[in-house]
Amino acid sequence: MIRLLALIALLLAAPLAARESLGVYDGWAAFKDAKPLRCYAIAKAQGKVPAPAYATVSNWPERKVRGALHLVLSRAVADKAAVRLVVGDTRFTLVAKGRNAWATDVRQDAAIVAAMRSASRMSVSGGGLTDRYSLAGAATAIDAATVGCAKR
DSSP: OHHHHHHHHHHHTSOGGGEEEEEEETTEEEEEETTTTEEEEEEEOBSOOSSOOEEEEEEEGGGTEEEEEEEEEEEEEOTTOOEEEEETTEEEEEEEEEEEEEOSSHHHHHHHHHHHHHOSEEEEEETTEEEEEEOTTHHHHHHHHHHHHHOO
């Protein structure tokens, strides 16, 4: 609960008029930004990490992007470092630069989101870091973000 409150406080530090809450679901929350139009599900990494780490699944309707994974890592990784995401029993190799990591392409994004819907935990590791996430509420937050940007 403290983790979720910290997440909400951080997100509310951004301009309030631009961000609309779409709901809080266990350890995940969903938000909508007006300009540019973007809806996303977000969670903070669990445990002690050197710097705040987050996982997001975003929709950018104007860019025709749906279900794009983005991770803000707890520490920077070296260029070309191998960064691996484990969702349940499924492993993915991500593209990473500095403190950011992404899926390699749209198909991998879809596979990751599908795995997130059926797993209870995920972790990302590489370059001396391991960030862990509970996936309780992730599917509902992802759905809320999808519906939030489907309304026009």
